[in-house]
Amino acid sequence: MDIxxxxxxxATAFRMALRARILDAARRIVTRDGLHALSMRKxxxxxxxxxxxxxxxxxxxDEIARALGRESFAQLLAHLEPCAQIGDPWExxxxxxxxxxxxxxxxxxxxxxxxxxxREGGRSGTHVTGRAATRPARDPPAIAExxxxxxxxxxxxxxxxxxxxxxxxxxxxxxxxxAQGEPALLARALWAMLHGVVVFSLIGPGFAHEAALxxxxxxxxxxxxxxxxxxxxxxxxxxxxxx
Amino acid sequence: MDIxxxxxxxATAFRMALRARILDAARRIVTRDGLHALSMRKxxxxxxxxxxxxxxxxxxxDEIARALGRESFAQLLAHLEPCAQIGDPWExxxxxxxxxxxxxxxxxxxxxxxxxxxREGGRSGTHVTGRAATRPARDPPAIAExxxxxxxxxxxxxxxxxxxxxxxxxxxxxxxxxAQGEPALLARALWAMLHGVVVFSLIGPGFAHEAALxxxxxxxxxxxxxxxxxxxxxxxxxxxxxx
DNA sequence: GTCTATATACTGATAGAC
DNA sequence: GTCTATCAGTATATAGAC
Numbered sequence: 001m002d003i004x005x006x007x008x009x010x011a012t013a014f015r016m017a018l019r020a021r022i023l024d025a026a027r028r029i030v031t032r033d034g035l036h037a038l039s040m041r042k043x044x045x046x047x048x049x050x051x052x053x054x055x056x057x058x059x060x061x062d063e064i065a066r067a068l069g070r071e072s073f074a075q076l077l078a079h080l081e082p083c084a085q086i087g088d089p090w091e092x093x094x095x096x097x098x099x100x101x102x103x104x105x106x107x108x109x110x111x112x113x114x115x116x117x118x119r120e121g122g123r124s125g126t127h128v129t130g131r132a133a134t135r136p137a138r139d140p141p142a143i144a145e146x147x148x149x150x151x152x153x154x155x156x157x158x159x160x161x162x163x164x165x166x167x168x169x170x171x172x173x174x175x176x177x178x179a180q181g182e183p184a185l186l187a188r189a190l191w192a193m194l195h196g197v198v199v200f201s202l203i204g205p206g207f208a209h210e211a212a213l214x215x216x217x218x219x220x221x222x223x224x225x226x227x228x229x230x231x232x233x234x235x236x237x238x239x240x241x242x243x
Numbered sequence: 244m245d246i247x248x249x250x251x252x253x254a255t256a257f258r259m260a261l262r263a264r265i266l267d268a269a270r271r272i273v274t275r276d277g278l279h280a281l282s283m284r285k286x287x288x289x290x291x292x293x294x295x296x297x298x299x300x301x302x303x304x305d306e307i308a309r310a311l312g313r314e315s316f317a318q319l320l321a322h323l324e325p326c327a328q329i330g331d332p333w334e335x336x337x338x339x340x341x342x343x344x345x346x347x348x349x350x351x352x353x354x355x356x357x358x359x360x361x362r363e364g365g366r367s368g369t370h371v372t373g374r375a376a377t378r379p380a381r382d383p384p385a386i387a388e389x390x391x392x393x394x395x396x397x398x399x400x401x402x403x404x405x406x407x408x409x410x411x412x413x414x415x416x417x418x419x420x421x422a423q424g425e426p427a428l429l430a431r432a433l434w435a436m437l438h439g440v441v442v443f444s445l446i447g448p449g450f451a452h453e454a455a456l457x458x459x460x461x462x463x464x465x466x467x468x469x470x471x472x473x474x475x476x477x478x479x480x481x482x483x484x485x486x
Numbered sequence: 487g488t489c490t491a492t493a494t495a496c497t498g499a500t501a502g503a504c
Numbered sequence: 505g506t507c508t509a510t511c512a513g514t515a516t517a518t519a520g521a522c
Contacts, residue, residue, distance in 0.1 A: 038499060050507050052500075061498065119444050155449065176419065179466030182458070188451060191462030192443060196435025198444070201360060207398075208431060215425070220432030221424030224466040237480055282514065290499090293490055295517085304515065 019057050021047050023071065026064050035065065035116075045196045059163035065113060065225050072110035073154035084161050089168035090225060096161055097194055097217050104198030105210070105225075111198060169225065179224050186224065193220050250320050257369035262300050264290055265458050266314065268305050274310050278308065278359075280335030308356060315353040332411035333468060337403055340437055341461050348453070354441060357398075406430035412468065427458045429467065430483050 032037050045050040058064045080103075083095035096141055105113040119129040166183040169175045179186055197216055200207035208216060269287040273281050287294040301307045323346075325340035346471055347354040409426040412418045422429055440459055443450035451459060 039496085041496090052508085053506055055499070058505065078481070115442065115446060124492085176466065179462075181462060181465065184461050185455075185462035186466055188443075189440070189460045191440025191468070192459065193432055193436035193463070195439035195442065197439070199358065199438065200431075201434060212428075212431075216428050216431045216435065219422075219424060219428035220436070220467075221420065222424065223429055223432070224463075283516080294515085295491085296489055298516075299488070476514075 013062060015057070017130070022054060023067055025073070027068055027110075030068060030113065031107075031231060033108060035100070035112060040066065065116060068110075069113040070152045070154070072107070072114045073152050073158065074108065075110060076100075076103050077154045077157055080158065082160055084165075089172060090174060093165045093169065093190075093225065096165060097190070097221060098214065100194045101198055101201075101213055101217055104194075105213070106203060108202055111202070115195070119211075127167050144211055159187065159191060161236070162190050166190070176224065176225075176226050190220075190224070193217075256293070265297060265300055265307070266310055268355075270311055270314070273311065273356065274350075276354060277352060281308065307371070308455065311353075312356040312359060313395045313397065315350070315357045316395050316401065318350070318353060319343075319346050319357070320397050320400055323404055324399065327408075332408050332415060333417060334469065336405070336408045336412065337435075337461075337464060339408060340433070340464060341457065343437045344441055344444075344456055344460055347437075348444060348456075351445055354445070397418060402430065402434060404450070405433050409433070417469070419469050433463075436460075 022043065026038055026043055029042060038061065040054055041049045043064075054064075059066070080099055083092060083099050086092040086095055099119055143170055163184050166175070166187050170183050175183075188209065194217070195212055197208070201210065201213055265286065265439055269281055269286055272285060272289065281304065283294045283297055286307075287297055297307075301310070323342055326335060326342050328336035329338055406427050409418070409430050413426050417427075437460070440451070440456055444453065444456055
């Protein structure tokens with residue numbers, strides 16, 4: 001069971017390389033002109049193939065977009081990983097939060113890709129793909145679709161980064177009372193807040209000007225975690241301050 | 244200056260009624276089949292007109308989508324207004340927060356419309372509109388476009404509901420210390436969190452199951468506002484409890 | 487003025503030849 | 505595997521009938 005045919009390794013390597021080329025070109029287009037500008041024709045032209053050839057490597061335009069979204073999660077994770085190394089949980093949480101927002105703003109299209117629902121970011125949808133309506137029944141769609149909704153485990157890992165830091169803060173006894181029930185729940189609330197901040201800032205003025213983002217994040221964190229850094233490092237800083 | 248020609252009131256009323264009919268049909272399509280299914284052709288067919296006629300009332304498909312978004316904000320506001328009447332700020336905030344999330348879940352497509360960026364939810368974009376490329380120069384685009392990004396004042400009003408409640412909580416002295424800097428900032432953080440919760444829940448499982456939404460919201464609120472309701476009503480409840 | 491009919495320039499996806 | 509040709513659908517713009 002689960003026998004993976006031992007195909008020609010050269011051919012496999014070639015296929016994977018081509019797949020990567022397609023994704024690279026796709027990301028370049030999306031980053032430059034936005035998701036709406038990602039069309040199979042332009043993509044094919046960019047890599048020097050015909051549009052039809054793309055369908056030998058990806059099931060649809062949406063699948064390409066989803067693949068980009070998963071890649072973006074990996075990117076985000078790499079961006080957050082250094083902050084996750086910070087020992088002090090209070091500082092770690094702050095660093096994670098600000099790094100998260102900074103990533104969202106610096107890679108707007110990548111960020112949008114990550115949270116795109118399975119069937120939105122484009123032209124397809126109802127549009128059952130032309131000829132398919134004529135034909136009676138097609139073979140099963142086969143590839144990932146519908147239900148999963150970003151099963152990408154990197155997404156779960158991001159959630160864990162926040163949850164772990166909060167847990168550590170509770171263990172250290174530095175979480176404000178009232179914010180103590182289930183750190184996992186608070187972690188989700190935190191993630192939701194950060195996501196909201198990024199999205200609002202991307203939508204445009206009227207919600208939050210670029211400069212005002214950090215104070216909003218700090219206001220949210222301050223309410224949950226309290227303002228002062230934990231004792232140990234606080235001593236250092238207090239020494240230089242007045243009275 | 245700014246002379247509004249005193250046109251035939253009957254004609255104006257007719258135009259407005261038709262505009263409303265278009266928006267109604269558009270909303271029905273979007274609610275049933277999703278934003279991606281909103282096409283000028285289907286919309287025209289739905290109201291018994293030709294596609295070209297729609298352009299006499301709306302500048303583009305995107306403008307229709309934006310109009311729906313603004314309508315949705317009004318809807319949301321109407322949904323929140325009753326909660327805004329609650330006298331006790333702590334209870335008011337909780338009611339507002341849960342009503343907000345409930346609205347987002349109950350009217351998913353409407354909610355998406357509200358936060359759609361100016362140029363995304365559809366097929367247009369690059370697509371410079373066919374013949375325009377052939378012609379040398381057209382008259383200026385004229386109508387609303389690009390910059391504004393949801394200037395809709397109902398959106399600002401929603402923000403105010405949260406800010407007012409928080410302000411009242413501060414005035415009453417019931418906000419946790421640490422969460423006291425600028426209630427306006429915390430209000431934005433709160434709104435961002437609620438938005439994130441809704442969006443995550445709409446994206447699908449893996450982020451938050453339907454049932455787990457309220458606890459997440461409560462965790463976030465609890466961290467900011469503290470768990471117990473304010474003294475007055477708290478006395479009632481404490482009386483029935485144990486020691 | 488309003489609408490029909492038509493034209494252009496796109497889109498995703500597929501069938502079938504090579 | 506790759507490409508050509510093609511389908512069915514899209515937004516948008518204009519010409520011209522009424």
